[in-house]
Each structure stands twice: as C-alpha cells, then as structure tokens.
Amino acid sequence: MTNYLKCPHCGNDEFDQTRSMIYDEYIVAKFNSHGHVEDEIIEESECSGEDSAGPYECKQCGWQLVNGNGEEITEPTDVVAAFVQAHQAQAKGSKAEDPMPHSAEPSDAGWHHLGYVTIDTGRLLLLDPVHQGRVDPGAGDGQIAIPGGDLSAVQVPTGIGDGRYRVEARSIDSPICGKRIAEIRVRFLDEEGNWLGGDPQ
Ligand SMILES: [Zn+2]
Numbered sequence: 001m002t003n004y005l006k007c008p009h010c011g012n013d014e015f016d017q018t019r020s021m022i023y024d025e026y027i028v029a030k031f032n033s034h035g036h037v038e039d040e041i042i043e044e045s046e047c048s049g050e051d052s053a054g055p056y057e058c059k060q061c062g063w064q065l066v067n068g069n070g071e072e073i074t075e076p077t078d079v080v081a082a083f084v085q086a087h088q089a090q091a092k093g094s095k096a097e098d099p100m101p102h103s104a105e106p107s108d109a110g111w112h113h114l115g116y117v118t119i120d121t122g123r124l125l126l127l128d129p130v131h132q133g134r135v136d137p138g139a140g141d142g143q144i145a146i147p148g149g150d151l152s153a154v155q156v157p158t159g160i161g162d163g164r165y166r167v168e169a170r171s172i173d174s175p176i177c178g179k180r181i182a183e184i185r186v187r188f189l190d191e192e193g194n195w196l197g198g199d200p201q
Helices: 076-092
Strands: 019-031 037-053 111-119 123-126 142-146 151-157 163-174 178-187
Touching (some): 111 123
Antiparallel strands (some): 123 151, 142 151, 163 178
16 A cells, blocks of 8 residues: 655645646637638647646645745655655754754664675775766775765775675664665674674675
8 A cells, every 4th residue: 555645734645736738639620701710629639748837735734845945846755855854844843944853863673684895995985876986086084075066975994904795774664754774884893803794604
C-alpha cells in the first residue's frame, strides 16, 4: 500500500495544482456565403503539453510546496525534503527556513551491511557523484572545497592504509517518508586496533 506524504499542518494527503494545458483540436467547418464559419464540429481534441503549472497546494489548509523564493517544488527529492522540513518546523514551532533542528542521539543498533569499498591510496573521499572529477585528489584530510560555489566534500585517512573495507548503514523508519538510510559508517579498525581491510570471508 502506498504511503502518501501528509500536509505538515493538517495531515491531509491531497494537493491541488492549477495547470494551463495546450490542446490540439481537429475540426470540420463550413463557411456560409458571408464567409463566416458555421457548423463547426470538433472531431478530436488532444492534449499536447503543459504550458505552465502553479505550485501544489494542500486541499484543506492551503499549505504550498514552494521554496524560499516562492517557486514551486516538483523534483521528487526536493518534495520529500520540503515535507520533512515543514514537519520539523511545525513540530518546534519555528520557520521552515531553518532546516537544522535538534537531533536525537543516534542509536547503536540496527547497522546492516551495504558493501565494500576498495582503498588504494590510504584515503576515503565522501562526495556527491555529480561533483566527481572536480576535487583535487591531492587535497588534504578533513573538509575540502569543491571549486564553483559553496560546495564541499570530506576526505579521511583510513585506519591503517589500503584494503577492502566494509560499509554499513543504519536505516530508520521515518514517520513521514518511510524507511530511509539515517547514517553510514566504514569499518577501518576494530576497537582493539585490528585492521579490518582484508578480503571478505
Ligand atoms: Zn494542509
């Protein structure tokens, strides 16, 4: 069963949107002796596209899916983020522009295996794939800047050099958008300092 996102203000799950559509119509007409069209019949009409669309708006309370500039939000990941941020803002009675709420302490339970990451330079880089190739591989450890705006990635030295390290994730059941990855971790060393980068058993 589909779990629909609910309005952060009233809990309703139906949203209105006004769209201007472009239609192609195929008609048959006759001209009278004065040159006016008469007896026009629409044989077929077919929607050929969308001209413009307004923002989605809660059917009950009018809450709108818009960003800080009042522009409509339609990208799926942006839509989910807008719902979650509005729910959080609602919960703490502040504005949606502040997306950093208090955070509950992460749990130690529920980690599961995702896969392995192969390391050949003794370093691990965390970055958005879209920014691949734009960071300097020789950059130091910690936060590193990505040219072209206020963008960054994080590079860390692995525990003891190279290997195939296990990556684990902890998922949570978000009351708003369902099961999501909440955290990831990479196992470089165990608590006694033993290297964990050998081939998986
Ligand atoms: Zn509502």
